[in-house]
Amino acid sequence: MSATGGRQMGKYVYACTRPEGVLCSQHPDCQRCKVAGCGYSFCFEFNERWERQGGICGWEHCIENMPCPGEKATCPMFGHECPGGAAAVSECEAAQAW
Numbered sequence: 001m002s003a004t005g006g007r008q009m010g011k012y013v014y015a016c017t018r019p020e021g022v023l024c025s026q027h028p029d030c031q032r033c034k035v036a037g038c039g040y041s042f043c044f045e046f047n048e049r050w051e052r053q054g055g056i057c058g059w060e061h062c063i064e065n066m067p068c069p070g071e072k073a074t075c076p077m078f079g080h081e082c083p084g085g086a087a088a089v090s091e092c093e094a095a096q097a098w
Contacts, residue, residue: 004061007082018030018043019035019075024043024045030043031070039060039061039062039063039064040062040064041061041065042062042065043061043062044062044065046058046059046082046084047059047060047061056076056077056094057092057094057095058084059075059082059083059084059088060078062083063075063078063079063080063083064078064080066080066081066082066083067080067081068080068081069081071086072086072089072090074089075092075095076089076090076095076098077094077098078093081097082095085092
């Protein structure tokens with residue numbers, strides 16, 4: 001357990017520790033949660049820093065917690081429904097290249 005109560009594996013935070021009413025930009029754990037490659041974050045906000053972090057897309061940090069319906073909103077790379085919806089999948093260069 002971290003000092004803030006989140007479960008950790010290395011530097012990645014998997015359980016959301018942000019208090020209700022606090023913006024993601026104002027909570028330090030949110031930036032660790034959104035480290036590219038995490039996959040299991042419960043923060044379903046778009047990661048504006050994904051390119052600087054060397055990620056694949058702005059939803060990569062939480063994609064593994066999404067359902068696997070196999071519909072238009074499903075990311076072909078990860079096999080899960082994209083939190084950004086079907087429009088995000090159709091506009092995503094990584095998903096289209098897959």
